[in-house]
Amino acid sequence: MNYKISKFITNLIYKCTQQPINILIAELSTTGSLSRDQLWKYKTTKMYEQIRYLNRYNKVYKDIFTNLDIDLQKKNIDTEFYKLPITNKEYYHVNVHASYDDKTKTDMRSTSGTTGTPFVFPKDRVAACYMDAMMYNAYSWHGIGIGDKQARLWGRAINTKEKLIQSVKDLVLNRKRLSAFEMNENDCLKYYDKLMRFKPKYFYTYSNALYQFAVSLEKNNRDGKLLGVSIAICTGEVLFTHQREKIAEVFGCRVVNEYGSTENGIIAFECEHGKMHVMPTIHLEIENPDENGMGQIVVTELNSRMLPFMRYKNGDIGKLLIDKCACKRPFDIIEIHEGRIDDYIRCPDGRLVYDAILAYTLKGYAIQFKAYQESLTRLRIQLIPNEGYDKKAETRLKKTLARYLGDEMEIYLLQVKEIPHEKSGKFRYFVSNL
Numbered sequence: 001m002n003y004k005i006s007k008f009i010t011n012l013i014y015k016c017t018q019q020p021i022n023i024l025i026a027e028l029s030t031t032g033s034l035s036r037d038q039l040w041k042y043k044t045t046k047m048y049e050q051i052r053y054l055n056r057y058n059k060v061y062k063d064i065f066t067n068l069d070i071d072l073q074k075k076n077i078d079t080e081f082y083k084l085p086i087t088n089k090e091y092y093h094v095n096v097h098a099s100y101d102d103k104t105k106t107d108m109r110s111t112s113g114t115t116g117t118p119f120v121f122p123k124d125r126v127a128a129c130y131m132d133a134m135m136y137n138a139y140s141w142h143g144i145g146i147g148d149k150q151a152r153l154w155g156r157a158i159n160t161k162e163k164l165i166q167s168v169k170d171l172v173l174n175r176k177r178l179s180a181f182e183m184n185e186n187d188c189l190k191y192y193d194k195l196m197r198f199k200p201k202y203f204y205t206y207s208n209a210l211y212q213f214a215v216s217l218e219k220n221n222r223d224g225k226l227l228g229v230s231i232a233i234c235t236g237e238v239l240f241t242h243q244r245e246k247i248a249e250v251f252g253c254r255v256v257n258e259y260g261s262t263e264n265g266i267i268a269f270e271c272e273h274g275k276m277h278v279m280p281t282i283h284l285e286i287e288n289p290d291e292n293g294m295g296q297i298v299v300t301e302l303n304s305r306m307l308p309f310m311r312y313k314n315g316d317i318g319k320l321l322i323d324k325c326a327c328k329r330p331f332d333i334i335e336i337h338e339g340r341i342d343d344y345i346r347c348p349d350g351r352l353v354y355d356a357i358l359a360y361t362l363k364g365y366a367i368q369f370k371a372y373q374e375s376l377t378r379l380r381i382q383l384i385p386n387e388g389y390d391k392k393a394e395t396r397l398k399k400t401l402a403r404y405l406g407d408e409m410e411i412y413l414l415q416v417k418e419i420p421h422e423k424s425g426k427f428r429y430f431v432s433n434l
């Protein structure tokens, strides 16, 4: 599709759903030329609005503010803000059903369960629109606009209905989706042919998946540069230096790192000068930093309302740097340490299958799970089942997994009541002993 048509349809959808995307993009683009003090003022004004909104519409938060003696009238809300408790996913599981008086339009969203537990939460339209606007704004640093052709090396829905919705979305948004779950050499060559016809402007991809794609093309003497991709946006996991170099070499493109989540959208994004900047829609703190400044990342999404991600500890570790950047934007610079490192399941037939397949497949069956690859032919999965999980569901689940991992993989499903966390406190849903 021509990018102008996709841009037109996308803008029309925003208009019909009353989301002022272009106004928000304009607002966010002005933040790039603010001074550090002006940016802080912009952010604290947002914090103030968020707290006042919750005080008005949310009974649970009203009580929290009263108990903490938060001064809602005081203008220096930044000091009041740090009285608020640090939260996490479990905290919002409890508070998510808190009663709202407001009838703001809300959509439900869900993480794919990459930490082993799908997290379902409401996202009001304004917050969602800010997330999109921030994305387009950050992408524009690298010359990417609404409607530009995207090659998406990513997860693919498992069930038919979700697949259909995904296909329509991809068509409208001018994306070509290539399943990161099926990446043997034959698949990669097919993807190459598809992309030669599609001619994407940029990649949006899991870092590992694009690296694997690059290696496959090189091995099979395909010229990645002929695809004409100018930017590869890598996200979802740590982007290692050797991966970055290989991707840049094979595709002849610039490699850009994105750090974000389904909950909060983009948290930090790499600029033209290679620094990871914290987005103006996010206030980021580091909790209990060690002597090197590394600590737990705590995020406040400044425009969230229906589920206020305030001082939200997302499980990642990083540090704020005091460097200045040549791009002159006033945004903080961050270094992420051991973000979500994903892995591959090794199949008996020699294939490597991206472990996110487990999260996508088990989503409908389990509240939480953890999988262990004990040998090349044996995968043991502990799961806390959803309501309605029975023998039939178990058979269905095994069949779906066999489709991706091959019939030779023995899959053992074990129902449990609890799944312990790693010693580090982080949760990994896939552990390989190979």
Ligand SMILES: [Zn+2]
Binding pocket: 271, 272, 273, 274, 275, 277, 325, 326, 327, 328, 329
């Ligand atoms: Zn910069």
